[in-house]
Amino acid sequence: MPEVLKAPLVVEFPFTRSLGPVQSAFLTGLRERVVLGVKTADGRTLVPPVEYDPVTAEELRDLVEVANTGTVTTWAWNHEPRRGQPLHAPFAWVLVRLDGADTALLHALDAPGPDSVHTGMRVRIRWAGERTGAITDIACFEPYDAEPHRPGGHTGEFADPLTGIVAPARLDYTYSPGRAQSAYIDALSEQRTVGERCPSCRKVYVPPRGACPTCGVATAEQVEVGPRGTVTTFCIVNIKAKNLDIEVPYVYAHIALDGADLALHARIGGIPYDQVRMGLRVEPVWTEGTRYPDHYRPTGEPDADYDTYKELL
Amino acid sequence: MTREIAVVAFAQTDHRRSTEESSEVEMLMPVLHAVLEQTGLRTADIGFTCSGSSDYLAGRAFSFTLALDGVGAWPPISESHVEMDGAWALYEAWTKLLTGDADTALVYSYGKCSPGSVRDVLTRQLDPYYVAPLWPDSIALAALQAQALMDAGHTDEPALAAVGARSRTDAEANPHAQLKGQVPQGDYVVRPLRTGDCPPVGDGAAAVILAAGERARELCERPAWIRGIDHRIEAHGLGVRDLTDSPSTRLAAERAGAFERPVDTAELHAPFSSQEVILRRALRLGDDVRVNPSGGALAANPVMAAGLVRIGEAAARIHRGASDRALAHATSGPCLQQNLVAVLEGDPR
Numbered sequence: 001m002p003e004v005l006k007a008p009l010v011v012e013f014p015f016t017r018s019l020g021p022v023q024s025a026f027l028t029g030l031r032e033r034v035v036l037g038v039k040t041a042d043g044r045t046l047v048p049p050v051e052y053d054p055v056t057a058e059e060l061r062d063l064v065e066v067a068n069t070g071t072v073t074t075w076a077w078n079h080e081p082r083r084g085q086p087l088h089a090p091f092a093w094v095l096v097r098l099d100g101a102d103t104a105l106l107h108a109l110d111a112p113g114p115d116s117v118h119t120g121m122r123v124r125i126r127w128a129g130e131r132t133g134a135i136t137d138i139a140c141f142e143p144y145d146a147e148p149h150r151p152g153g154h155t156g157e158f159a160d161p162l163t164g165i166v167a168p169a170r171l172d173y174t175y176s177p178g179r180a181q182s183a184y185i186d187a188l189s190e191q192r193t194v195g196e197r198c199p200s201c202r203k204v205y206v207p208p209r210g211a212c213p214t215c216g217v218a219t220a221e222q223v224e225v226g227p228r229g230t231v232t233t234f235c236i237v238n239i240k241a242k243n244l245d246i247e248v249p250y251v252y253a254h255i256a257l258d259g260a261d262l263a264l265h266a267r268i269g270g271i272p273y274d275q276v277r278m279g280l281r282v283e284p285v286w287t288e289g290t291r292y293p294d295h296y297r298p299t300g301e302p303d304a305d306y307d308t309y310k311e312l313l
Numbered sequence: 314m315t316r317e318i319a320v321v322a323f324a325q326t327d328h329r330r331s332t333e334e335s336s337e338v339e340m341l342m343p344v345l346h347a348v349l350e351q352t353g354l355r356t357a358d359i360g361f362t363c364s365g366s367s368d369y370l371a372g373r374a375f376s377f378t379l380a381l382d383g384v385g386a387w388p389p390i391s392e393s394h395v396e397m398d399g400a401w402a403l404y405e406a407w408t409k410l411l412t413g414d415a416d417t418a419l420v421y422s423y424g425k426c427s428p429g430s431v432r433d434v435l436t437r438q439l440d441p442y443y444v445a446p447l448w449p450d451s452i453a454l455a456a457l458q459a460q461a462l463m464d465a466g467h468t469d470e471p472a473l474a475a476v477g478a479r480s481r482t483d484a485e486a487n488p489h490a491q492l493k494g495q496v497p498q499g500d501y502v503v504r505p506l507r508t509g510d511c512p513p514v515g516d517g518a519a520a521v522i523l524a525a526g527e528r529a530r531e532l533c534e535r536p537a538w539i540r541g542i543d544h545r546i547e548a549h550g551l552g553v554r555d556l557t558d559s560p561s562t563r564l565a566a567e568r569a570g571a572f573e574r575p576v577d578t579a580e581l582h583a584p585f586s587s588q589e590v591i592l593r594r595a596l597r598l599g600d601d602v603r604v605n606p607s608g609g610a611l612a613a614n615p616v617m618a619a620g621l622v623r624i625g626e627a628a629a630r631i632h633r634g635a636s637d638r639a640l641a642h643a644t645s646g647p648c649l650q651q652n653l654v655a656v657l658e659g660d661p662r
Contacts, residue, residue, distance in 0.1 A: 004333050009428075011372050015441065023442055046553065048443045054548035074464065074556065076456030077504035082433065084448035093453045093503070095552050104552030106444055106457075114504055119464045135443050167441050173372035173429045178336025209382055210339040216356050216385020218342060 005182045009175040015167045020051040024163065025063050025156040030137035033127050034154045037066045037101050047101035048135075063156030066100035067149040068125040070141075073097050073104045077114035084170075086140050092117045096141055099148045108140040116143070124149065133162040180210035183222060188291050193284075195260055197221040203261035226257035229296070230304040231280040232312050233263075236273055251276040255296055256312040263312045270297030279303035318410045319529040319536030320657065321522050322351035323625035323632075328491040328517035328613035331427040337366075337376050341423045341518040342383035348419070348520040352532040356385045359522075360415025362392045363406045365399035365422035366617050369434050380423065391415065398422060399519060399621030400582075400643030400653050406523055407542055416528045423518035424617035431514055431616055439647065440549055452511055452585075454647040456503040458556040459587035463505060465557045468590045470505060474498045476586035477509040477611050484608025491515045491613040510586040517615030519622045537628035537639075537657040541569030544643075544653035551648060559595040562642065562652040566596050569654045571640050576656070578603045578630055578639040580623035584610040588649055592642060596654075606630070620644065624655055631659040 019027065022038050026049050029036045038049030039062040047066055052059055076093045078085070085091075086108035094117075095104035110126065111117050124144035131137035177185065180196055184207045187194035195206035196219035203212065204223045212219055234253035240246075251273050254263035268276050269285065281301040284293035324347035332340050349355065362384060366377050373379075377394045386392065391414075395401045399422025406418035426434075432450035439445045462468050477498065484490035492513040499508030522532070529536040545561035545568075547554055566572060579602050583589035589604070598604060605611075607626040610619045620643025627639035638658045645651040 006333065009372050017441055019442070027442070046550075048550070048552075050550065054550060054553050073552070074457045074461040076453055076460055076506075077501065078453055079501065079504070082448060082450060084433075084436075084446075086447055093449060093457055095457060097552070103550065106449060106551055107447065119460065135446050165442065167446055169437060169445075171369070171372060171429055171434055171437070174333075175372065175428060176333040178339050179334060180339065181336060209379060210336055211342055211382040212385070213382040214385060214387040216342070216345065216383055218339070 004176050005185055006174050006176045009173040010170065011173065012170040015169060016164060017167060018164045019162060022049045022051045022060060022063070024161050025158070027133040027135070027165065028158045028161045029154065029156065030135070031131045031133040031162070032158065034152070035066050035068055035098060035125070036063045036154065036156050038062060039064055044102040045100060046103045047098050048105050064100070065151040065154040066098045067151050068098065069144055069149040070096045070098035070101070070123060072109070072117070072119055072121045072123060074119055075109065075117050077117065086136065091140065094123070094141060096123055100151060107138055110140045110142050134165060178210055180208040180219065184208055185291065191286050192224055193226045193257055194222050195225050197223050204259060205262050206257060206260040206264055223259060225259035226284070228281060228283045228299055229255040229257035229260070230309050231268065231276065231278060231282060232256050232309045233278060234268065234276055249273045253296070254313070255282060256309050261312070266293060267295040268297070269295040277303065279306060279309070316411055316413065316525045317529070317538055318407055318523055318525050319533065319538045320624065320628035321524045321529050321533035321536050322348045323519070323521045323629045324348040324351065325489050325519040325622055325625060326517045327489050328515045328615050330491065330513070330515050332425060332516040333427060336379070337371065337373065337423055337425055338380050338383045340425065340516065341380055341421065344518045344520045345383050345419070345421060348522055352522055354417065354522065354532070356390065359417050359419045360391065361406055361409045361418040362390055363394065363402040363418065363420050365395045365397050365402035365621065366424065367396055369437055370431065370616055371425040371428045384419070398617050398619065398643050398645055400624055401544065401645070403521065403523070403621060403624060404542060404544060404653060407539060410523055410525045416525045418523040419520065420523065420621065421518065421520035422618040422621045424615040425516045426514050426616055427516050444551070451647065452506060453503045454551065455585040455587065456506045457551070458648045459505050459510070459585065461556045462587050462590060467557060467594070468587060472590070473510050473586040474507070476589050480605055480608045480611040483606050484612035487607050487612065489613065490608045493608060493612055506585060506587070512584040512610050512614030513612070515613060515615055517613060517618055519618045519625055521621065521625050521628065533632060535632050535634065535659050537631035537659060540656045540658050541571070542653070542655040543568035544651065546651040549650065554648070556648055557591065559591050559649050559652060562592055562595040562649065562654060565652050565654040566640070569656045571596065571654055571656050574638065576602060576638045576640045578606065578627060578636040580607060580609070580627040580639065580641045581605055582610055582620045582623045582643045584614050584619070586611065588644070591649060596640065596642070620653065627657050631657055634659070634662065
């Protein structure tokens, strides 16, 4: 078996999320160092507050300020903080029922070690220096032995309430493409295009994915195809893509390489965009140091007969 | 008139720490072939196909459509997908068969945890406003639940260690399990949970075939009849729930008829040792019930497939006459947030 190909893959996205009125008040409150809960019909105060009662689904709007002191209801010692977590030094994850609340809030507790943490211990909020209206405006909790904080009776009305948050997310992967695609990529590095044949229907798939999508069986027999092929269909791209240094308009085409039963797609160059046509014969153009053809250009052969590629549109 | 529906075949991969040499479809396809072969069915004979997976695990967009290549979806098949454990795909297929629209269903699921960090990936399923920005990983949340359970006096560290040890000892008889035999309980990962209380991280796939009525009897000598199946979800706010209990499991079990007669076997989807303690109490399982003879999720936890594997393992025991009435459970979300319970029975012998 050839060496497994691997590459780092980062999936990163800043999710922009709109807020309901209760979420907006809560997060705006954190910015102003005010903690708000929401009252349910049966008199419970939910912190963090939600838009709808988790039991009855009733709409909740009755905001009430609670204390920034509270009691740990459960905890877990995290000796190896991970990326994105509230503290860089070891800390305790805690659920804290703030004074005046009936439910608990998840956050971090800054404590010297696991022996100094227990369920029932008293804590208070440590506010972040810079606050934007986010759960991270609470930097963490810290141990607190004095009198409970008395909330100020805030109504949840703010001059400039938040309407949305941006929540960045990032996940890191090590991508490996699997057996069939690894073989395809390996061959490309020698400027060869290698597909795989289905043992059942005999079709040659390029690029191969390891399975015949029609028959549901593994493909294994490797078949070199091309390098020449036929444009089966195409489109003219008129909008410049971000980070792509190609002058518009240009042609992007489906190309059936000779010997392949599936068209792949690539850019067509070396010919004015408005002269590209179905049936045009093309060949790959490789540039130094790349693992795939930069584009395809006309070979100068006569156009292919429609009947030779009509199944490959 | 309710149709009788049974699990008639089950197959799974060997679950491994990494399957980097295979794409998802390359990992899945042998299992699809194995489960079809058990029944003699071909793709074209299957009335409905349903799968469960999550693109976030391996970071591959639309991986479930690529996985369909392994089914052979031509001519076009009747197909669906859930971004959940395959146990929920099975629920959808069961519903489809109940309507009479199909007599057979192929259900499969797969999870490739190895390309990413599953602890971090699972944070993305949490409340995006109040919780996800703190990146609390799956082990941290389970540890909060375990501590609550200890504070309530329902368990302690030695009892949790015993759950892990029993699971991995049982897994020695399971050729597909990833972690088996004597495994050190290890250090704290997130206290109070130690390595031994946590599931192995691994890749794997599973598939089952469902069939209705007489069709089931034709395809399987002893079908595992689904006498009841139900799933329930709890509030997403962790601080709203009583983490020491699982009312959603209890209610699902009630609706599935689990309490009508005792079961002899239970396959519980408890990725953490502490969660088995909670599930045993919620399901009122006595010491006479064989719990997780396969080794359970503590021996192999291919995320998105581990729940379906529980149903498959329970059914397989009925198929081979090792059980007459078994309970299978699957979970989803943090701290047993959502739970599915199925009750399976074999025909009297």
